[in-house]
Amino acid sequence: MPKKDLVCPRCLESFPVPLLRSPIGGPQPVPVPRRTAWQRFSEGRWGGQPEPGPSSQARAAASDAVDAVPVCPNGHRLPPDYATRATVVVGVVGLTGASKSTFLTVLVDALHAGALAPLGISVELDENSADRFERHYHQPLLVDHRQLPATQPLLAQGESPEPLTLVLRRTMQGGPERAMNVVLFDASGEQLYRKEDLGRFGKFLYRADAVLVVLSPGMFPGLQSVADPGEAALGMARPTQMLVNLADLLRSARGLRRDGFLQGISAGVVLSKADKLITRPDFPADTLRNPEISLAALPTLFEDVRHNSARLVDFLEANGGSNLLTTLLTRLPDPTVHAVSATGSDASDGAYPSIAPVGCLEPLLVLLARHGFLPSEGLDADDADFRAAGDRLGR
Ligand SMILES: Nc1nc2c(ncn2[C@@H]2O[C@H](COP(=O)(O)OP(=O)(O)OP(=O)(O)O)[C@@H](O)[C@H]2O)c(=O)[nH]1
Numbered sequence: 001m002p003k004k005d006l007v008c009p010r011c012l013e014s015f016p017v018p019l020l021r022s023p024i025g026g027p028q029p030v031p032v033p034r035r036t037a038w039q040r041f042s043e044g045r046w047g048g049q050p051e052p053g054p055s056s057q058a059r060a061a062a063s064d065a066v067d068a069v070p071v072c073p074n075g076h077r078l079p080p081d082y083a084t085r086a087t088v089v090v091g092v093v094g095l096t097g098a099s100k101s102t103f104l105t106v107l108v109d110a111l112h113a114g115a116l117a118p119l120g121i122s123v124e125l126d127e128n129s130a131d132r133f134e135r136h137y138h139q140p141l142l143v144d145h146r147q148l149p150a151t152q153p154l155l156a157q158g159e160s161p162e163p164l165t166l167v168l169r170r171t172m173q174g175g176p177e178r179a180m181n182v183v184l185f186d187a188s189g190e191q192l193y194r195k196e197d198l199g200r201f202g203k204f205l206y207r208a209d210a211v212l213v214v215l216s217p218g219m220f221p222g223l224q225s226v227a228d229p230g231e232a233a234l235g236m237a238r239p240t241q242m243l244v245n246l247a248d249l250l251r252s253a254r255g256l257r258r259d260g261f262l263q264g265i266s267a268g269v270v271l272s273k274a275d276k277l278i279t280r281p282d283f284p285a286d287t288l289r290n291p292e293i294s295l296a297a298l299p300t301l302f303e304d305v306r307h308n309s310a311r312l313v314d315f316l317e318a319n320g321g322s323n324l325l326t327t328l329l330t331r332l333p334d335p336t337v338h339a340v341s342a343t344g345s346d347a348s349d350g351a352y353p354s355i356a357p358v359g360c361l362e363p364l365l366v367l368l369a370r371h372g373f374l375p376s377e378g379l380d381a382d383d384a385d386f387r388a389a390g391d392r393l394g395r
Pocket residue numbers: 094095096097098099100101102103147148149150151152187188189190228272273274275276340341342343344345346347
């Protein structure tokens with residue numbers, strides 16, 4: 001299999017090898033051999049001793065090369081060691097006002113605060129993302145408790161959605177450390193609906209290894225009593241068209257036919273703002289939860305995910321979402337549906353009294369399992385059937 005291209009965590013451009021930018025010159029596309037650890041060690045120790053071999057000019061050039069920074073073709077500096085880790089690019093998609101930015105904010109905040117520590121996973125935000133995350137997401141929502149503004153659409157050519165990059169590190173007991181880049185990007189809703197905008201935005205979705213589709217309950221005909229202003233008027237045709245466009249785009253990016261299997265792509269569905277649904281008698285309220293997280297409990301957690309996902313599909317179908325759900329389930333690879341509340345409650349007058357996220361981690365845990373970063377036992381129907389059979393046999 002050909003080696004996967006790298007992807008820039010700033011502009012999502014993909015490229016085979018990083019360019020090297022010297023601190024004094026422009027990009028230099030030829031990789032320059034680095035000095036060995038031994039050379040650096042010995043020079044520092046016995047500096048001033050002219051080494052036999054390269055001229056002083058050649059040494060100066062080599063020294064520039066050491067200081068050269070790896071960059072993408074657009075000149076964005078790559079985070080340290082970025083190219084040595086596998087990267088999963090996650091597109092968070094959904095119509096305007098679905099809760100994409102709000103969900104992303106509480107998710108990244110929880111990860112950064114150590115939510116995956118019980119699984120032996122540490123999470124770091126790369127330097128550039130950390131700054132943007134603080135100013136545009138964390139401070140307004142989680143410190144000031146204000147509603148986030150609508151995400152700006154990408155208008156100009158060359159603009160990119162400015163993703164947030166996380167580095168996940170997992171230390172297996174006694175085993176080698178494994179690390180992965182997770183690049184999350186937030187999409188302005190309207191650009192996933194209109195065909196001409198999808199062309200511009202599609203450039204980024206082309207590169208997605210995972211999609212998290214965020215659906216607001218208010219757009220389902222049976223759930224209009226919980227709609228936010230403007231939501232109920234959207235109707236079901238738009239979100240359905242958005243999913244058809246998205247599925248077509250993911251396939252055409254991989255040269256697949258319309259019904260081709262999307263190998264290596266994972267899909268999760270977030271039923272957002274589920275705090276507004278818990279008082280409805282037909283809503284399976286226990287699907288909105290913060291489950292205990294541990295390696296030992298993961299298989300059970302994933303079995304619950306599958307079970308709850310089926311119940312949420314039934315709930316949404318009964319509330320007028322049949323076409324949309326059919327589109328989702330037939331065009332995206334094996335999606336799981338999750339009840340999520342990013343804030344725990346509605347905002348009033350633009351502010352939240354408090355913020356208590358529920359269910360935000362679950363879609364990410366499934367994503368990590370689908371991309372091989374966590375064991376996936378329990379996620380596939382076969383696993384569960386096998387276990388059930390084992391239980392019946394008294395094993
Ligand atoms: N009750 C409740 N309301 C929420 C929740 N998450 C978001 N909302 C509401 O939905 C609004 C829109 O959320 P955003 O996160 O800005 O939506 P978005 O998908 O990023 O929208 P665009 O940027 O326009 O594409 C928020 O301002 C809140 O009023 C939630 O978990 N519970």
